Amino acid sequence: MSEIHPVILCGGSGTRLWPRSRKSMPKPFLPLVGDQTLFEATLARAADPALFASPIVVTGTAHLAHVEAQLAEGSGASIVVEPEAKNTAAAIALAAARLPEDAVMLVCPSDHYIADVPAFHAAARAAAGLARHDYMVAFGITPTAPETGFGYIRRGEPIEGGFAVAQFVEKPDLQSAMQFLASGDYSWNGGIFAFRAGAFMAELAQHRPALAEAVTRAVQRGSTDGARFHPDPAAFAEIESESVDYAVMEETARAAMVPVAMGWSDIGNWQALRDAREGDEAGNRTHGRVELVDCTGVLADTDGPRINAIGLTDVAIVVDGDEVLVTTMDGAQKVGKLSGAANQ
Amino acid sequence: MSEIHPVILCGGSGTRLWPRSRKSMPKPFLPLVGDQTLFEATLARAADPALFASPIVVTGTAHLAHVEAQLAEGSGASIVVEPEAKNTAAAIALAAARLPEDAVMLVCPSDHYIADVPAFHAAARAAAGLARHDYMVAFGITPTAPETGFGYIRRGEPIEGGFAVAQFVEKPDLQSAMQFLASGDYSWNGGIFAFRAGAFMAELAQHRPALAEAVTRAVQRGSTDGARFHPDPAAFAEIESESVDYAVMEETARAAMVPVAMGWSDIGNWQALRDAREGDEAGNRTHGRVELVDCTGVLADTDGPRINAIGLTDVAIVVDGDEVLVTTMDGAQKVGKLSGAANQ
Numbered sequence: 148m149s150e151i152h153p154v155i156l157c158g159g160s161g162t163r164l165w166p167r168s169r170k171s172m173p174k175p176f177l178p179l180v181g182d183q184t185l186f187e188a189t190l191a192r193a194a195d196p197a198l199f200a201s202p203i204v205v206t207g208t209a210h211l212a213h214v215e216a217q218l219a220e221g222s223g224a225s226i227v228v229e230p231e232a233k234n235t236a237a238a239i240a241l242a243a244a245r246l247p248e249d250a251v252m253l254v255c256p257s258d259h260y261i262a263d264v265p266a267f268h269a270a271a272r273a274a275a276g277l278a279r280h281d282y283m284v285a286f287g288i289t290p291t292a293p294e295t296g297f298g299y300i301r302r303g304e305p306i307e308g309g310f311a312v313a314q315f316v317e318k319p320d321l322q323s324a325m326q327f328l329a330s331g332d333y334s335w336n337g338g339i340f341a342f343r344a345g346a347f348m349a350e351l352a353q354h355r356p357a358l359a360e361a362v363t364r365a366v367q368r369g370s371t372d373g374a375r376f377h378p379d380p381a382a383f384a385e386i387e388s389e390s391v392d393y394a395v396m397e398e399t400a401r402a403a404m405v406p407v408a409m410g411w412s413d414i415g416n417w418q419a420l421r422d423a424r425e426g427d428e429a430g431n432r433t434h435g436r437v438e439l440v441d442c443t444g445v446l447a448d449t450d451g452p453r454i455n456a457i458g459l460t461d462v463a464i465v466v467d468g469d470e471v472l473v474t475t476m477d478g479a480q481k482v483g484k485l486s487g488a489a490n491q
Numbered sequence: 492m493s494e495i496h497p498v499i500l501c502g503g504s505g506t507r508l509w510p511r512s513r514k515s516m517p518k519p520f521l522p523l524v525g526d527q528t529l530f531e532a533t534l535a536r537a538a539d540p541a542l543f544a545s546p547i548v549v550t551g552t553a554h555l556a557h558v559e560a561q562l563a564e565g566s567g568a569s570i571v572v573e574p575e576a577k578n579t580a581a582a583i584a585l586a587a588a589r590l591p592e593d594a595v596m597l598v599c600p601s602d603h604y605i606a607d608v609p610a611f612h613a614a615a616r617a618a619a620g621l622a623r624h625d626y627m628v629a630f631g632i633t634p635t636a637p638e639t640g641f642g643y644i645r646r647g648e649p650i651e652g653g654f655a656v657a658q659f660v661e662k663p664d665l666q667s668a669m670q671f672l673a674s675g676d677y678s679w680n681g682g683i684f685a686f687r688a689g690a691f692m693a694e695l696a697q698h699r700p701a702l703a704e705a706v707t708r709a710v711q712r713g714s715t716d717g718a719r720f721h722p723d724p725a726a727f728a729e730i731e732s733e734s735v736d737y738a739v740m741e742e743t744a745r746a747a748m749v750p751v752a753m754g755w756s757d758i759g760n761w762q763a764l765r766d767a768r769e770g771d772e773a774g775n776r777t778h779g780r781v782e783l784v785d786c787t788g789v790l791a792d793t794d795g796p797r798i799n800a801i802g803l804t805d806v807a808i809v810v811d812g813d814e815v816l817v818t819t820m821d822g823a824q825k826v827g828k829l830s831g832a833a834n835q
Binding site for chain 2: 166438440441449451452453454455456457458459462464466468469470471472473474475477478479481482484485486487
């Protein structure tokens with residue numbers, strides 16, 4: 148059986164795309180690049196029936212209405228509803244415990260942008276091939292800049308269809324990031340993983356037995372309501388909150404990676420969003436009623452009032468309801484510290 | 492009789508402070524600096540009964556409601572209501588023809604800012620003294636920058652209380668403006684004038700007899716309605732539209748000027764407005780709900796939505812109803828060319 152089971156993680160809400168992304172309408176559910184929302188595009192990328200089975204969406208009660216509103220007709224998706232966020236190890240394990248042991252899962256965050264879908268599919272195939280041999284497989288995204296906001300993966304010996312992982316590296320300083328970029332041995336860890344369900348649960352049971360046990364019980368005692376699956380609340384409450392990187396990827400002896408260049412962006416701030424959108428001749432990106440004069444590299448995005456801008460370079464202007472944000476691209480990383488973003 | 496009759500010109504509407512200043516609510520009637528509107532501040536500057544008589548406001552039907560709403564109780568103002576705008580020569584002549592011949596008029600635009608009111612009063616006294624000797628007197632504002640947007644006055648021989656005017660100079664190029672500033676012989680022509688009413692009408696009759704005759708008839712045949720005076724529409728329609736600079740100041744043999752440094756600004760664009768307002772330690776000026784991070788020399792002014800700005804230097808951000816303007820200070824001179832400003 149060649150099918151890959153997409154596991155779409157629809158979790159927390161960031162603050163760095165405030166004011167467009169808000170607690171009540173977070174990033175995955177917004178059409179930030181093109182007409183589809185990031186969640187819709189994530190589903191669409193993993194919807195080819197020749198390659199993919201129906202998806203499992205893991206989300207929380209806060210986002211459930213958005214998830215159900217944006218699931219395509221006939222997607223056949225099942226939804227695991229978490230009573231509260233417990234980080235990625237639990238979210239992935241809840242899906243793994245619901246799947247047959249030999250099912251191959253492809254874990255995808257729902258708030259990233261991928262320009263080159265065929266490259267994504269090719270990497271998914273390669274990663275699934277390794278997963279079938281019980282490797283814990285990470286997508287290793289070919290870096291295009293010395294980013295200090297991502298974790299890195301240093302690749303080791305080649306194995307069929309990819310590489311062993313020599314080391315997972317936490318977010319580096321700029322000098323290290325430049326060395327990583329220059330060496331060619333490092334990839335970004337974008338949080339996309341492939342596992343055989345049974346192998347993942349076995350690794351989790353080995354390295355985090357309490358977590359694996361609580362997840363297994365939460366699934367065994369859970370209840371189904373149409374497409375929704377509700378883990379047992381009492382068992383769920385005992386689950387430790389930990390990332391899959393710490394709980395499994397850095398523990399396993401069978402970590403592997405598949406290198407991929409696919410025009411990936413985590414849309415991590417307004418600069419990243421500008422760069423992911425296609426610009427005009429002057430590098431400007433506009434959405435809504437906008438008039439620009441003598442502007443270069445400007446992102447202007449409004450949900451109503453007209454934006455009029457003159458003489459600006461590399462500035463983002465965002466109008467959303469009762470909030471207007473104007474930031475340099477360099478300043479975009481501080482958006483989350485604005486009181487409006489912090490006190491949602 | 493030492494009284495000076497303020498003649499407040501409340502005419503056209505510019506576009507360079509759009510979107511705050513709009514055709515329906517133009518610049519003079521907005522509280523752009525401090526709590527008073529520019530019109531209210533103009534009246535207040537000329538309200539000291541030891542120096543000034545009750546004002547005459549010359550305005551158009553479009554602005555009449557704003558004028559009457561903002562006139563102080565008991566101001567004793569009379570209002571000359573122009574059926575249409577006919578430029579400054581006619582506006583001043585309408586007031587002059589309504590006054591006794593020996594009344595001394597002080598003509599004041601209603602949309603300028605003056606920081607140093609005692610200096611304004613001292614200059615008004617000096618200008619009135621020259622006007623009583625039938626000089627056509629202009630305030631000569633001591634320049635503080637090589638502005639290319641103003642006309643200049645080159646001063647000639649001293650006369651008691653001021654100087655003869657050697658030359659009126661049209662808006663110069665930057666090189667000339669820098670020479671003017673360096674020479675010390677040039678002042679800005681801010682459109683503030685003092686005349687004896689009868690002397691002004693005599694000069695006008697000499698240099699623009701048709702204009703003077705049409706104004707005289709429009710006043711003789713006009714009608715009074717409370718504080719409002721309506722020039723005769725038929726006679727008014729015949730009045731040529733010309734500036735007082737061309738019609739009188741550049742024609743007369745008795746042009747004089749009074750130099751004055753009084754913290755004057757024509758608030759001619761958003762940069763000028765920023766500079767007229769008092770800034771905080773970083774040179775930022777905010778009005779309304781604003782949060783600034785790492786900003787310098789920023790003007791942020793909103794009538795409702797919160798402005799959040801990060802990392803900007805010398806940028807104006809203005810939110811007014813359905814329009815958001817973001818411009819560099821250098822770009823501020825192009826605001827009038829935005830389609831929203833041009834197509835009001």
